[in-house]
Amino acid sequence: MKPDIPAVLAELAGLVARNAAPDIDPAERAGALSLSAALLGMAAEAWDGAAQRLVEENRALRALLVDAGDRAGPIAGLAGAEDDDLSISALSAANARLRAGLIALQAAVEAEDSPEARALESRIWEELRLSTERRHMSSALA
């Protein structure tokens, strides 16, 4: 999730403190606090599963790159890495590298006319569908 959750929580802490002052316009206070509450709810929902989601997805993306074989080209090197650092920031950075690699792989596969390419393309779409299920939040707006 961007912006990063810790940065948003720090900003909300300041916002809530400012709205504790007695001279804030009630309508402005209500607007600020109701939006803050919505964001706090989303952060709470994302918190517990964040590391699990990233580890699971990074593994799935590396497996896709392995299966892509030569088609992975210059991004094949990403397939051999592991998530040794389990901080959210490190996992997110690895995830970003892998998803950037996935974009390149998918574009290359789309341009190739073969049954193998279509099969790999289907696997990529399935992984993309799963990626949206991992990111699902009941508190999302739509």
Place this chain on the structure above:
Amino acid sequence: MTSADLAPRLAAYAARRMPAARGVEVRDLSRISGGASRQTFRFRLTWTEDGVPRERRMILRRDPPASLIDTERRVEFEAYRAFFGSKVPVPEMIWLEEGTEALDLPFSVAAEITGFEAAPALLWTEPYLAAHETLARNKWTILGEIARADPFALGLDRVMPPPEPEGCWVRELDMWEAVLDADEAEPLPITRAAIRWLRTNPPPPAQKIGVVHGDFRTGNFLYDRQGHIHGVLDWEMAHLGDPLEDLGWSLNPVWNFKRDLGGGLVPDGVAIAYWEAASGLRADPDAVHWWTLFNCVKGQAIWISSARAWIDGGNREPIMVLPAWGLQNPQDRAILKVMGHL
């Protein structure tokens, strides 16, 4: 600037614009929550003219330092003004101030339309549930009226550059892809795949160059319990282009509000039929599909740019985070749905 600081400066500005008025005052100035692309306030303007006390309820929309949607306020102002008094209900525009002397930032002032609702959440409760059919008919009929309008007769081509009919799609796609390129904070494989598909499968040329509202959706109009619409709002992304673009935005699945209905109201086919009847245009299914997918990409670009504005520190208001956190993944799922991969 707080509301207390803003009120006297706004009153001084109003007094300069109303030379016959005496004792001009701004009362009950309060911020309306939401409004990610403009800071929005309601207030009562009171004054005396020819010895008679007068009052008018007004809306102030002021540019924030960095907004969710970077747009030209004159374009928005002229779009409202073009449709005022037509079958497309809009509030009356009163003043446009593009300078920064009066309130530090550019702003516009409009008459307030009072007594109606805008929040989509109310629509899923009684008594509004019973009015969905009427509301949907009015919603897509009004959108059809916008499509039917002649932007050249309205003079809007003076502030909105008209594209060629065959160039509408590429201009819009280029623009929003550039926003994604500039603002994305992490790779977006689903959105990028959609862009590649859109470029490989372009839509037919526009049937006409029309006015595109740019953000016509459930939540951007004022409605009543009977399903009548009294004001179409949020014209800040208005431009000239293919009228099907607006239809596609209205059918973007993120505006279904977790209901499997166009705009959360009626099946897409019903909405399209209302639009065709009012606009006099044909909604070719392939073209509607293209424009719906395009609008999923456009939506993602808007959510991403709100995150960017927050990350870069230009606007740290919580409203900038809400679409980034709350709509980015639903928008990706909307893309999957429209592309048949869900």
